[in-house]
Amino acid sequence: MVLPTKPCVEEWLEPAPMLRIHTGLQHSIIWPSQPNCLPVSFTTLPQKLQDEGYATHAVGKWHVGFYKKECLPTNRGFDTFFGYLTGSEDYWTHFRSGGNQANFLEHWYGYDLHDNLRPAWEYTGNYSAYVFTERVQNIFKSHNQDEPFFLYLALQSVHSPLQAPQKYINMYSHIKNKNRRLYAAMTTCMDDAVGNIVKSLQDLQLWNNTLLIFSTDNGGQVAEGGNNWPLRGWKGSYWEGGMKAVGFASSPLLPSSVQGTITNELMHVSDWFPTLVEGIAKGNIRNTELDGFNVWSTISEGKPSPRKELLHNIDAFEEDDKSTFNVNMTAAIRVGDWKLITGHPGADNGAWIPVPNSGINAFKPLLIPDQNVWLFNITGDPYEYRDLSQLRPDIVSQLTERLHYYYNKSVPAYYPDPDPKANPALHEDVWGPWL
Template sequence: MTISGVVVACILLRCAVARSSQPNIVFVLADELGWHDIGYHGSRVQTPHLDKLASEGIKLENYYVQPMCTPTRSQLMSGRYQIHTGLQHTVINPDQRSCLPLDEVTIAQKLKEAGYSTHMVGKWHLGHYTKGCLPTKRGFDSFFGFYNCAVDYYTYEKGKFCKFENETVLRMRGTDLWRNDEEHVAPYYQGHYQTHVLAKEAEDVIRKHNPSKPLFLYLAFGAVHVPLEVPKVYEDMYADVKDNSRRILLAMATCMDDSIADVTGALKDTGLWDNTIFIFSTDNGAATAYGGCSWPLKGGKTSLFEGGIRAVGFVTSPLLPPDMQGTENMELMHVSDWFPTLVHVAGGELSGTKPLDGYNQWETISLGRPSQRTEILINIDPLIPCEACANHTKWDHKKFDVHVHAAIRMGEWKLITGNPHHNYWVTPAEYPNMKNIYLNEPGKMVWLYNIAADPNEQDDLSDTFPGIVNILLDRLAEYNETAVPVQFPDCDTGADPARRGGSWGPWV
């Protein structure tokens, strides 16, 4: 290596971290934490620990995820767009024979190949119908957590209705908390608050870790996803917030913040922190119907507007160059980028994967260099209906059907087609004098925004710049040609926990 090459390597990982001493990687994923649900975005919420971590690192302020949980998690694990894995329609239900395809290589597998101890704590939500889908079969040395979403915070129960064509309904209900995909442990933890339980487990992983190997810890909290439940001591901190859902959600975020402080405390107590890259991200925008808030961004969870996909995210580490600590990064990034970025940081190889849609963004993060990507395919989902769309439109396109639920970001431009979901702005409920703003645009199915100039999507420019609309429709058509069929099977009654002693788990 040349002298200049050595200097660059030292800047990237502070010389002390050579390839023989790979950095630990701790990735914390919150569930449905909206843009306005963290303190450093001007929210009322108390998240002092996250705010401090972000202020010591690099805030990713032009960073995107997907509008719902499964697609984001699948792209984090595989580095591939959901149109290339068949997971482009909503989320995996607990009664479906579906999971991240078994021929997809995961980030955990690549880090394990690079010599890492790999551990997952928390919410999987990438399918569990057969044992091959489970975390310990996808590259994790250990797993403690649950397979589904919306698992009760105290009982660890999850319910699901299965409706059939003859209108009969099967109500499934079971508990969901596992250790290493073999031991169902929900009975031992019932009555203990989920966020605390997950943080304690992550602490145990850290304290038991053999420092002679690098650590990859993926901690995926259930918070702040419904059901809205929290210890009273946290809810009392927001007693003046009259809106019940908002009050509890704020309390859940503060509880998660305290739990993250316990996790980072364990890293510091064990001496691992000095050689750790810590990443925080949310999986999608706020669930505005359940107390979440993406203000001033438009929309929320499931929406193609910014409130559904612009994510809270940051990277912090003692390994970052001093002049990058405490900065904001406005370069374009996407959740799929973590796969190649972290494999690079770990000194691993990308051989053996399918073609990745993510880019290695380490120099963008650590040195502030321009992003490796110029566009993001947000999604193309042919199964979401557009009943309110007009039958005929001036945007009839030879290659792409604008009735389809789809969106793409290219440079400063963003195009949305079909039914975008949540065409409104939800204001913070703790400020009752602020009113929500709803738009009624019957028959409309194409929106164009300049996100750099108008991040809150107030000015639709589709009529002003029809040429740009057509360029982006052409690009959507090109992506659509690479899409695999949607994987969204019907309900399978074999999933019923009643058949397996009352717990959710593999049934095939």
């Protein structure tokens, strides 16, 4: 069999070519009822890969807006889409409430599993990890093996609500904490899904020309079974436990010298765009508005990353004075060994939460009234135990200047009120475009 001249790429990752401060999406998430989406003016990763001759498919979670048809995956560079447009849907029924942006929205319920533009009602009662795995395997089987493909797979696992098939729950009956037991079951189910997908690639003789990328997009939510110990904080915060993400790239195409190795070089989700388009597909990213770096040589050769600093976010949405950056704004930046946090980092200002029933007690930091600046040598102190902001005002000043720089280049956060026209009851009980 002749393999494609370009490698196939399979990715588990949130698509984000730009820093959030350049998209207007730096505050919270897009709730189902909000008339908002990733701005349609931006070129997406799958659009650029289509230009390079790739077939493009999205399976699983979208969650970057759907209020109008222009925002849908099949209008943002994907040839096909099978999955859900919102977040936190039920794994079995595929229904989702309106969210907690407004109390009355809790009573809105809509079906959210779509096969391209069609509500896929026939999958009601089928666990999503099984459904998504089957769809991916069918894509492989029907794929023209003379052309490369890009598959973006965003499994629900292990996002809330905590739900798993009983056979996986039974594996962890020894775990006393219910949330952790369900979380472990969901994780194992996800592992099996990934294994089955890789086996399909191998059976179809596609694996030898495939790059598989696996990544999380945030830290664990301790209220929903997740855990980040010994890191500080959890999902929704700017502490390392909320933001530090791990992942891996696997492929027979990678040199043996880097297979099985670990890199701690800096990388941001926005780096995947130039890395895959330029580094893998050998495409052209000129005249494309990007914040990322091509880090393919870091992954494939172990070279230092071209990224030297990493803006986590600047969220000024709730500030009265937005004329210039100030340290009351919630922000975080990493430059070399240093990490600066300003404003309110979230997660109760950063408790350390051990695994339930571990015998270790949770502990909270000493809170200083009105503190709005924290500085850590994140290389030497990855658990953020020692705030050095008082000892190193010079570093605080330097990193604050970088936040000023980024803020001046940012666009205002766009976080519209819920739209009553979004109510699924007005659209045959389905979440979908309403404008």
